[in-house]
Amino acid sequence: xxxxxxxxxxxKELKIKELFNSTPDxxxxxxxxxxxTPSGDLDLTKVKWLGENYSSITxxxxxxxxxxxxxxxxxxxxxxxSWPSKIVKVEVDAVCCIFYERGxxxxxxxxxxxxxxxQIVKGLENIHNGYNGHTIPSSGAKVWTCIxxxxxxxxxxxxxxxx
Numbered sequence: 491x492x493x494x495x496x497x498x499x500x501x502k503e504l505k506i507k508e509l510f511n512s513t514p515d516x517x518x519x520x521x522x523x524x525x526x527t528p529s530g531d532l533d534l535t536k537v538k539w540l541g542e543n544y545s546s547i548t549x550x551x552x553x554x555x556x557x558x559x560x561x562x563x564x565x566x567x568x569x570x571x572s573w574p575s576k577i578v579k580v581e582v583d584a585v586c587c588i589f590y591e592r593g594x595x596x597x598x599x600x601x602x603x604x605x606x607x608x609q610i611v612k613g614l615e616n617i618h619n620g621y622n623g624h625t626i627p628s629s630g631a632k633v634w635t636c637i638x639x640x641x642x643x644x645x646x647x648x649x650x651x652x653x
Contacts, residue, residue: 532596532634532648537589540599541622544587544638544645553646557635559653561626564588564635565611568646573639581606584637584646588617590627590653596634598624604637627653 534545555567564586575583582603589598601616601624617624627633631653638645 532589532650534648536596537599538592538595538597540597540624542600542642544599544642547638547642547645549644551644551646554636554649557649557651559633559651561614561629563611563613564633564651566635567610571646573644574641575606576640578603582640584639586612587636587638588624589634589648590631592625598634600638629653 537545539545551571553568553571555569557564557566559565573583575581580603583606584604585600586602586604587599588601589596591597599622601614601621602612604612614626617626632650633653634648634650636646636648
């Protein structure tokens with residue numbers, strides 16, 4: 491297989507083509523809210539976890555400062571940290587989690603990997619595609635986010651943002 495064909499196959503695996511050539515089915519709005527606050531009000535033990543449950547992690551590092559979210563991505567501002575990493579197509583050192591109200595429950599959990607080395611924006615295509623049972627929260631909804639170390643031993647603080 492020639493070099494360019496291999497690259498194209500990798501792009502298709504990563505769904506980058508869909509990111510640039512399609513609009514998510516669950517489009518609600520593309521406005522961005524920057525109303526983010528520290529959020530000690532979310533008890534992770536009461537979350538209905540979609541995928542792996544990280545609520546038992548008690549080591550919390552105050553990493554996340556703020557976030558903003560629109561229909562297509564979540565952006566964060568955070569302090570430096572040093573966590574172990576591994577290669578999952580690219581080098582990653584955390585998983586991204588998002589939580590939101592669904593009916594009378596707060597649901598959420600992992601929706602993507604966090605790249606090592608300063609990633610500040612995560613696309614929401616996995617949520618639009620239903621990864622781990624996620625659905626996109628409605629516009630104006632309160633959403634919480636945090637990151638969890640790859641080894642599952644540490645997590646960041648939880649912050650909230652308006653969707």
